[in-house]
Amino acid sequence: MFSKFSVKTAVIVAFVLLIAAGTLVYATHSWGPYHWARTANPFNLKLGDNVTTAWDAYLAEASSDWSKSTVLDTTVVAGGTTARRCRPTSGRVEVCNYGYGFNGWLGVASIWVSGDHIVKGMVKMNDSYFNTSTYNTPAWRRLVMCQEVGHEFGLDHQDENFYNPNLGTCMDYASDPDGPPSNEHPNAHDYDQLETIYAHVDSITTVSQTVFSNGNGNAADAAEWGRELRKDSKGRTSLYVRDLGNNEKVFTFILWAD
Amino acid sequence: MMNIKTSLILIIVAAGIGAAFLLLREIREPGPAGDSAGFIVGKNAIYVAEQAPSKTVSVAVVQFEKPGFVVIHEEANEKPGKILGASVLLSKGETKNVLVRLSRMTADGETLYAMLHLDDGDRVFEPGKDYPAEDSLGGGPVMTIFTVDRDATEPGDVKP
Numbered sequence: 001m002f003s004k005f006s007v008k009t010a011v012i013v014a015f016v017l018l019i020a021a022g023t024l025v026y027a028t029h030s031w032g033p034y035h036w037a038r039t040a041n042p043f044n045l046k047l048g049d050n051v052t053t054a055w056d057a058y059l060a061e062a063s064s065d066w067s068k069s070t071v072l073d074t075t076v077v078a079g080g081t082t083a084r085r086c087r088p089t090s091g092r093v094e095v096c097n098y099g100y101g102f103n104g105w106l107g108v109a110s111i112w113v114s115g116d117h118i119v120k121g122m123v124k125m126n127d128s129y130f131n132t133s134t135y136n137t138p139a140w141r142r143l144v145m146c147q148e149v150g151h152e153f154g155l156d157h158q159d160e161n162f163y164n165p166n167l168g169t170c171m172d173y174a175s176d177p178d179g180p181p182s183n184e185h186p187n188a189h190d191y192d193q194l195e196t197i198y199a200h201v202d203s204i205t206t207v208s209q210t211v212f213s214n215g216n217g218n219a220a221d222a223a224e225w226g227r228e229l230r231k232d233s234k235g236r237t238s239l240y241v242r243d244l245g246n247n248e249k250v251f252t253f254i255l256w257a258d
Numbered sequence: 259m260m261n262i263k264t265s266l267i268l269i270i271v272a273a274g275i276g277a278a279f280l281l282l283r284e285i286r287e288p289g290p291a292g293d294s295a296g297f298i299v300g301k302n303a304i305y306v307a308e309q310a311p312s313k314t315v316s317v318a319v320v321q322f323e324k325p326g327f328v329v330i331h332e333e334a335n336e337k338p339g340k341i342l343g344a345s346v347l348l349s350k351g352e353t354k355n356v357l358v359r360l361s362r363m364t365a366d367g368e369t370l371y372a373m374l375h376l377d378d379g380d381r382v383f384e385p386g387k388d389y390p391a392e393d394s395l396g397g398g399p400v401m402t403i404f405t406v407d408r409d410a411t412e413p414g415d416v417k418p
Binding site for chain 2: 031032034085087088100101102103104105106107108109110111112113122128129132134135144147148151156173
């Protein structure tokens with residue numbers, strides 16, 4: 001029933017399939033199923049600037065790097081929190097730096113999710129370490145800012161070994177960030193992964209769309225946004241939901257400028 | 259015939275390894291409990307997000323070089339003060355979503371500290387025996403500062 005040839009062939013095919021499957025799985029580096037809900041590409045995600053001047057250039061550079069993606073753009077806007085507390089704002093990402101203490105981490109990215117959809121995000125850069133001679137270098141600052149902002153789109157790491165050769169992407173751990181190759185910027189594989197994550201469109205959006213100049217929203221617009229869901233600390237409605245039926249909803253996040 | 263049997267066993271073993279590999283990867287990747295070592299630069303590390311007032315503190319992620327405890331302190335003169343509670347003994351490596359019970363309810367606006375203490379081997383937390391883990395760069399205890407706010411919502415996931 002089993003000829004010597006067919007058994008050999010079967011073994012080879014099994015190993016090839018095994019290696020191929022492993023390669024395919026490791027080729028993806030999405031952060032679980034998480035993504036920003038939006039109705040079209042490219043979408044524009046606001047990065048709240050709560051960083052000091054020492055970090056401004058790195059935030060601008062990370063924003064520029066990631067905006068090269070075909071599916072998203074980022075815009076650095078005025079921050080919506082304080083650096084020490086670094087609280088998130090619905091529909092966008094707040095980026096902060098502060099001396100958060102010698103707690104073992106250089107940078108942290110947090111996301112708040114509703115199902116698979118990211119609804120707000122926060123990045124913290126830890127100056128306790130970046131103020132030491134070990135980490136106070138452009139390469140380290142560039143790598144960590146790029147990576148933490150990259151997480152906010154739903155990207156995970158490409159590699160988590162600090163001591164193997166650099167992959168040439170900021171989504172790779174490194175002990176020598178400027179390499180070569182340099183791990184200070186995204187690479188083509190990151191942009192490909194973003195295209196995969198955002199290949200579909202959603203019927204709702206969790207990305208902040210609107211900034212108002214005062215606390216009195218247009219009543220006609222508000223009627224379109226649907227039911228009030230949440231008020232801000234000043235009693236102004238900050239989140240509306242409109243039920244489209246068929247279990248589809250539109251969430252509208254409002255950022256009221258003072 | 260023996261060769262065929264051996265080959266079949268090899269195929270089954272290979273398929274089993276492959277399935278386990280894929281399954282483990284699948285578990286590791288999608289969930290909020292996914293792996294993260296990120297930009298953790300020390301052997302010991304901790305991250306605690308802003309907390310809502312409660313009789314517990316939720317530690318997002320902690321990493322120990324050897325078994326230890328997460329200890330929550332009140333703030334006193336902008337430094338860690340009285341101990342409010344300690345976690346159960348945590349094993350070496352990374353642990354996510356650790357719940358620490360406190361001796362009292364935390365208050366809106368309060369600042370707290372979460373400090374890492376290494377177990378002296380008896381598996382029971384005793385402040386005078388289980389000394390704080392030291393950060394190799396900072397020289398002091400590995401700890402993080404966090405605030406209590408009634409509007410706080412914990413993140414769905416954190417990548418240090």
